[in-house]
Amino acid sequence: MVLLRQEIGDVLRSHRLRRGQTLRQVAAKASVALGYLSEVERGQKEVSSEILSSVAEALGVPLSVVMREVSERVASVEGIYLDDTYIPDTVPDAFVTEAGLLQSKF
Template sequence: MILVRHEIGEVLRDLRQQKGRTLRQVASRASVALGYLSEVERGQKEASSEILASVAEALDVPISTIMREVSDRLSVLEGITSFPDVVPDELVAMATPELSLR
């Protein structure tokens, strides 16, 4: 069974290690208990959107980057080999209304 929390945990751990930060540093900066963040990274606990946002900020990474990586990993696990790598025009227009006036 594929669990999203496992992939989220792996992505968070990978990003933290890529940035050379300890679990303690990220937990402190995100105002999250060290033990809880450890459980999230190991896929044992579900992180709320608020916790994910705090950890993303502590890692100086947009939450969209985290979710994109999770999505890509899930696609691979599900055996999906081709998926679009573009943001739909409707979402771009919603995010940047000034561009939709052109």
């Protein structure tokens, strides 16, 4: 099961590290407690939209970019890719013969 708070934390951490910023720097700029931001990054705390927006701004990243990256990560876990293709983790019964071999519907 994918947890949104973990994906959000991973995306925020990734942006922070790419910019070479410390938790302390981002927390101060976003006016968020250092310990709270740490817990958000580790996926241990849910983040409000207001705080998420402040942290994104402190990182110099548009909130829409953060949300798109989170969405892409969740879609990947669900087997949905950028072109909206759904790839199930099992083979549909219509493609399996009684002998257990794949067959084409076409």
